Amino acid sequence: MxxxxxxxxxxxxxxxxxxxxxxxxxxxxxxxxxxxxxxxxxxxxxxxxxxxxxxxxxxxxxxxxxxxxxxxxxxxxxIVRTFQRTSIFTKLTALENVSLAIRSRKGLNFSIRRSSVIERDVEEEAQRCLEAVGLGNKGRVVAENLAHGFQRSLDVAIGLALHxxxxxxxxxxxxxxxxxxxxxxxxxxxxxxxxxxxxxxxxxxxxxxxxxxxxxxxxxxxxxxxxxxxxxxxxxxxxxxxxxxxxxxx
Ligand SMILES: Nc1ncnc2c1ncn2[C@@H]1O[C@H](COP(=O)(O)OP(=O)(O)O)[C@@H](O)[C@H]1O
Ligand SMILES: [Mg+2]
Missing domain, CATH: 3.40.50.300 (P-loop containing nucleotide triphosphate hydrolases)
Incomplete structure (x- = not known):
């Protein structure tokens, strides 16, 4: 098991x-x-x-x-749980939401100086997570403007970001x-x-x-x-x- x-x-x-x-x-x-x-x-x-x-x-x-x-x-x-209302930051874009989850998995945070290489890696991975849930073309949409069903999918993408x-x-x-x-x-x-x-x-x-x-x-x-x-x-x-x-x- x-x-x-x-x-x-x-x-x-x-x-x-x-x-x-x-x-x-x-x-x-x-x-x-x-x-x-x-x-x-x-x-x-x-x-x-x-x-x-x-x-x-x-x-x-x-x-x-x-x-x-x-x-x-x-x-x-x-072991990751999805569909916790709190997992989505409504004012951030879909891509930013997933990027944040990736950064947290990697132990990165906003206080450390950003390296453009890390940023690009994170963003590319975030895009792949969005594509996996069918939101490949919604990355730039602010989460609260996504239709209800898409917000649920975004929740899954955020979960996937945690591997x-x-x-x-x-x-x-x-x-x-x-x-x-x-x-x-x-x-x-x-x-x-x-x-x-x-x-x-x-x-x-x-x-x-x-x-x-x-x-x-x-x-x-x-x-x-x-x-x-x-x-x-x-x-x-x-x-x-x-x-x-x-x-x-x-
Ligand atoms: N934090 C809590 N404090 C007190 N009682 C709770 C708490 N969480 C759940 N319960 C009670 O435990 C029982 C099981 O609840 P829950 O696990 O939410 O059931 P389900 O998800 O199957 O509907 C219910 O009687 C619920 O009222
Ligand atoms: Mg329940």
Missing amino acids: MLQTKGLSRNFGGLQAVDNVTMGIREKTIHAILGPNGAGKTTFFNLITGAIPPASGTVSYLGKDVTGWSPERLANIG PKLILMDEPLAGMSRGDRQGIADLILKLRDEMGLTVVLVEHDVGMVMSLSDTITVMQYGKVIAEGPPDAIRQDAAVKSAYLHGSFAS
Whole structure:
């Protein structure tokens, strides 16, 4: 397994948000986490990306124990999270946004004297990240002027700038139009198939999850209630009963 949690738990006071979750993510797969609101999906993400520490349990990545590591340290070894609203600087251009992420990966900052060679390298790499997400011709556009769907793609480009091996997306399709959703879905497939990345996503669009994912883990009340390929999950009795009226809408 590329990423493996064992007995991962986290409570908020008396509420057990993530309860003894053992989950393995295979390399170069798209692995979705499904579950009703409040199931603990985002908290699970927060635990494996270092945003909050677990109460108990372990996280290992490529065989290494990374439990309790900070998001920055995890990013350095390839675990990157996208779709955090805060990752885009709205007043900067798309190219500047990605360049900043590259500079932070390289440990460059604005206080050191700029070398034009470094600047050119950074900019060229930023342009390649934009091209990878279909924003090759949007580099000079100020982020806040990008259409909603393009801003999501920019978020992915910023993530790619950190050289991820494992990319985690919390509700990448939320609030998007049908057409934009397909664009992001295509991008997620491209991340796996053309860039060799591993993708973990939380998503409410069950149709999209079923068509995109190699593996689905279903959570309810902080626990894993089912795991398997989409076809098995679709048939699963525990999954059906976790959702009202046996449908997947949540
Ligand atoms: N920082 C927090 N403080 C207190 N309770 C929280 C906090 N974060 C999440 N919770 C609670 O933990 C449970 C799981 O939440 P969450 O992980 O956001 O679920 P999901 O993403 O599946 O909707 C919910 O009951 C939520 O209210
Ligand atoms: Mg959530």
